[in-house]
Amino acid sequence: MNRFILAVTASLLMTGGAQAGVTEEDIANDQSMTNQVVTNGMGRHLQRYSPLDTLNTGNVKNLVPAWAFSLGGEKQRGQETQPLVYDGVMYITGSYSRVYAIDVMTGDEIWQYDARLPEGILPCCDVVNRGAAIYGDNIYFGTLDARIVALNKDTGDVVWRKKIADYKAGYSYTAAPMIVNGLVVTGNSGGEFGIVGAVEARDAETGELVWTRPVIEGHMGTLNGEESTMTGTLNATWPGDMWKTGGGATWLGGSYDARTDTIVFGAGNPAPWNSWLRNAGQSNDGSGDNLYAASRLGIDPSNGEIKWHFQTTPREGWDYDGVNEVVAYENRAGEQRLATADRNGFFYVLDAADGGFVRGVPFVKDISWASGLDDNGRPIFVEENRPGDPAAAADGKKGDVIFASPSFLGGKNWMPMAFSQRTGNFYIPSNEWGMDIWNEPITYKKGAAYLGAGFTIKPNYEDHIGSLKAVDPDTGEIKWEYKNDAPLWGGVMTTAGGLVFTGTPEGKFLALDDETGEVLWSFQTGSGIVGQPVTWEMEGEQYVSIISGWGGAVPLWGGEVAKKVNYLNQGGTLWTFKLPKSLAMAQ
Numbered sequence: 001m002n003r004f005i006l007a008v009t010a011s012l013l014m015t016g017g018a019q020a021g022v023t024e025e026d027i028a029n030d031q032s033m034t035n036q037v038v039t040n041g042m043g044r045h046l047q048r049y050s051p052l053d054t055l056n057t058g059n060v061k062n063l064v065p066a067w068a069f070s071l072g073g074e075k076q077r078g079q080e081t082q083p084l085v086y087d088g089v090m091y092i093t094g095s096y097s098r099v100y101a102i103d104v105m106t107g108d109e110i111w112q113y114d115a116r117l118p119e120g121i122l123p124c125c126d127v128v129n130r131g132a133a134i135y136g137d138n139i140y141f142g143t144l145d146a147r148i149v150a151l152n153k154d155t156g157d158v159v160w161r162k163k164i165a166d167y168k169a170g171y172s173y174t175a176a177p178m179i180v181n182g183l184v185v186t187g188n189s190g191g192e193f194g195i196v197g198a199v200e201a202r203d204a205e206t207g208e209l210v211w212t213r214p215v216i217e218g219h220m221g222t223l224n225g226e227e228s229t230m231t232g233t234l235n236a237t238w239p240g241d242m243w244k245t246g247g248g249a250t251w252l253g254g255s256y257d258a259r260t261d262t263i264v265f266g267a268g269n270p271a272p273w274n275s276w277l278r279n280a281g282q283s284n285d286g287s288g289d290n291l292y293a294a295s296r297l298g299i300d301p302s303n304g305e306i307k308w309h310f311q312t313t314p315r316e317g318w319d320y321d322g323v324n325e326v327v328a329y330e331n332r333a334g335e336q337r338l339a340t341a342d343r344n345g346f347f348y349v350l351d352a353a354d355g356g357f358v359r360g361v362p363f364v365k366d367i368s369w370a371s372g373l374d375d376n377g378r379p380i381f382v383e384e385n386r387p388g389d390p391a392a393a394a395d396g397k398k399g400d401v402i403f404a405s406p407s408f409l410g411g412k413n414w415m416p417m418a419f420s421q422r423t424g425n426f427y428i429p430s431n432e433w434g435m436d437i438w439n440e441p442i443t444y445k446k447g448a449a450y451l452g453a454g455f456t457i458k459p460n461y462e463d464h465i466g467s468l469k470a471v472d473p474d475t476g477e478i479k480w481e482y483k484n485d486a487p488l489w490g491g492v493m494t495t496a497g498g499l500v501f502t503g504t505p506e507g508k509f510l511a512l513d514d515e516t517g518e519v520l521w522s523f524q525t526g527s528g529i530v531g532q533p534v535t536w537e538m539e540g541e542q543y544v545s546i547i548s549g550w551g552g553a554v555p556l557w558g559g560e561v562a563k564k565v566n567y568l569n570q571g572g573t574l575w576t577f578k579l580p581k582s583l584a585m586a587q
């Protein structure tokens with residue numbers, strides 16, 4: 001197409017009067033508008049459930065590839081993106097802060113954007129990106145040097161570009177941004193570097209900051225360029241100055257519960273990992289809880305004020321980040337609920353109205369650090385399974401080594417679970433593994449790892465680490481389990497056709513029966529799957545897409561788990577499948 005035609009088209013659009021592109025209404029109704037996917041999570045409630053049933057348990061065996069798209073180049077590593085689909089175009093992000101626009105019918109590239117990353121970025125856990133947001137005529141995504149970029153969705157040209165935080169201090173960005181009422185809402189990454197987690201909202205048109213909300217007590221929020229309120233109460237749950245480098249990275253992004261007009265974000269581990277440095281009294285009376293690290297926060301989207309919090313792991317000491325996604329749903333009795341499956345191995349159901357604890361059950365087998373939860377959802381700690389205090393060691397350098405399960409990579413990590421409106425169950429991609437862990441002395445140094453801990457990760461079972469589980473949120477019952485040799489690291493999607501989709505590091509893209517866990521269809525994608533599936537409908541046919549490209553945190557951490565994954569090949573291919581009309585009725 002020549003420039004003249006482009007210019008004419010653009011001027012026609014601008015004089016047309018109607019608002020161009022994706023609207024708040026499109027975003028709010030993403031789940032029911034099955035010809036598009038304009039949110040991360042297939043709806044800001046993050047249910048990852050499609051009401052489409054054209055493709056179902058009876059005909060999924062006829063699902064065939066429509067096209068594949070290579071991300072190309074030498075920049076491979078983990079591909080964790082969730083595709084967006086809008087107006088005939090698919091948008092994906094790639095490793096090393098790249099974005100691609102692709103013709104959704106043919107798989108042809110329309111444009112590509114490469115962020116120019118500086119030397120010295122500090123991504124802790126691979127150079128991944130988990131997806132973009134779309135609003136108006138813009139695509140939004142975050143970069144490994146902690147910036148947020150708005151691109152024109154038709155050209156890939158930069159509309160604006162803003163710094164979230166200082167990458168030299170360990171900040172980065174990997175989550176999909178979220179759009180709420182014209183605001184671009186982001187968190188930050190860097191919890192292993194003594195950064196301070198925060199949630200920020202910007203005007204989507206201009207990129208100007210509207211509000212900021214640090215998630216560690218003692219830090220000041222802002223609203224419209226001025227100080228707003230302090231987060232929590234200074235030194236209520238943190239000793240001395242430890243809150244200043246207190247961690248709590250909000251690295252997985254958030255969800256939005258329209259029923260209560262609440263943004264829900266999780267906060268990662270408190271820093272450093274050595275919990276003895278964050279609890280002056282070494283007591284369990286709440287004075288060393290380190291709020292709001294390892295917590296979920298309900299936030300008012302209009303001003304960034306915290307409405308409620310629920311802390312999953314007070315005085316966290318095992319790297320059990322509290323960031324895992326919070327899914328808004330209605331249970332079988334019609335009650336408004338939130339659910340989350342934490343790194344610490346417990347699955348929590350909360351009251352959507354105020355984040356109040358309703359129920360918590362283990363979703364992995366061998367939790368060692370807590371014997372259960374009390375009536376408020378607070379863990380009942382097994383004190384001897386906290387890594388020992390190095391100050392109590394003979395040499396003062398290495399505390400007692402303990403075995404903890406789950407491992408620091410969690411009963412579940414970032415990979416999103418799905419809720420099915422058809423069954424009322426959650427489908428949780430979990431891992432059964434533990435670790436030897438010990439604490440060491442540490443002092444904060446800008447841009448350096450701030451752990452004060454060492455660890456060796458190991459499988460809990462010979463025959464599997466990965467375990468996809470169907471969990472009944474009303475009873476906590478595990479309805480079925482699909483075991484996988486390597487650790488699961490990809491997202492899950494459910495459909496009204498009775499299907500559960502996910503992928504494995506071994507490269508298989510799977511469709512399982514939502515009632516039984518039986519594998520009904522599988523396809524070898526050529527590299528490990530750590531991405532997130534989506535489905536949509538186009539010209540009467542149902543499509544499913546998944547990105548393949550092995551990487552993420554697992555292959556970086558060695559231990560005995562390395563044996564399960566060190567033979568896996570990298571890659572970078574987006575696969576799109578369809579159920580052809582001619583085969584939709586076939587059984």
Ligand code: CA
Pocket residue numbers: 191192268269319321
């Ligand atoms: Ca962490």
